[in-house]
Amino acid sequence: MSGRSSGVVAAVLAALTLGAMTTVPASAEPAGNPIVELKSVARDQCMTRGTVDPFEIELADCTGAAPQRWEKVGLPNGQFFLRNVADRWCATGEWLVTKVCDEADRLQRWELVTDASGATKLKLDTVGYTYVDTSWYGEYFFKLITQEPQDSDHQRWVVTEVGRTTPLPDTTGASITLENSRWWAVEKTDNCAVGTGMGVCPGSPFQRIELGGGLVQLKVGEHCLRPKPGTTAVEFVDLAGDCAAADPGQQWQVEGPDVFGGHLLRNVATGKYLTPGTSLCLYEKGAFSGGPQLQRWYLHRA
The missing domain is CATH 2.80.10.50 (Trefoil (Acidic Fibroblast Growth Factor, subunit A))
Structure with missing residues (x-):
């Protein structure tokens, strides 16, 4: 037992289509929740758990490391939580940070939205400033924030499935x-x-x-x-x-x-x-x- 409930299944990345959801072929029927990489179209970098401030979500060159992997924990209504594979804390808006995962926290509920161009956006389950945006990244200490919808690559993401979690087993009587x-x-x-x-x-x-x-x-x-x-x-x-x-x-x-x-x-x-x-x-x-x-x-x- 690795000490973590989630583990990344090794896979070979498929060719990426900008702003679309892509899936890595698997040799066997996948199990558990999808694990995804989220890559900014505008900045060509991946969403990652912070390095200087471990609670702040950043962008960094895509390496495939665990801090850049996010488990999509789905809900029946199509929304999902993004739980970081490295530390199992959840992405939380509106200034994107990681916090303890909480089913009741609407600022942790996300959905993927397709805009008029066919690109994928990451939307928060709130009103107002709801779309993850990189326009101000690096300016005045800004990192990832949510903004009103805009026709901009700063709100477009390549979401690539790179593996699946291993479901926890039935432990009855064990x-x-x-x-x-x-x-x-x-x-x-x-x-x-x-x-x-x-x-x-x-x-x-x-x-x-x-x-x-x-x-x-x-x-x-x-x-x-x-x-x-x-x-x-x-x-x-x-x-x-x-x-x-x-x-x-x-x-x-x-x-x-x-x-x-x-x-x-x-x-x-x-x-x-x-x-x-x-x-x-x-x-x-x-x-x-x-x-x-x-x-x-x-x-x-x-």
Whole structure:
């Protein structure tokens, strides 16, 4: 397990048609979400996660590196999120930056629009300044912004599918690892549960014991994950005592998956959610500014 839920499938780029959506031929039936490269027609450079400021989206010479790859996480209405392959944060307007992926954030919802010339534009799900534009790039500290629609190559993009993500597996009854996506710091790109702490992925295996109705126990050896007795201000968890299926402290409700493939793990006894930190702990849903990515877990087979 690589420590990331998404992986780029190797492919050979097809010839590009300016302003059009192109697809790389695959030798097998693709799976998962499309991974795309977004190239500015006007500037002949690719949209990439920032280098100086890692949260700011920039343009750079196209290299095929992970920071220039974007997973299209689709919605039923045809809109999509653009999740960066390198750090799994989502492109957010109107001054383009990456932020924690949030299904409820309309500034993260995009669509591809064909203009009168047949070219492709990237449109934000808002009113007013909605089209990604490179006209002011590099002027007065401007990077990528959204503008009103214009008949300009500065709003035209070559969108090339370069691979597919690997879908997360069904982990019912399996030995699993718990991965948390990058959450409080830029460098946290690979963050998994290690016993009752956090560390480098793949972390520690937990046996997922099915109790029915989406309830599970998370077992390591002879012990099951539970709230640590005696903790008050911050509720930590521990792996101690015998496993008991009837103990609500050892029962975890698996909620999800969300559109990004993540789950929330709610402790039945406390009603609080498994949350990463120096040690695993329990907090109310949406703690720490309500960002869902903090408490989002990806379940992998160990």
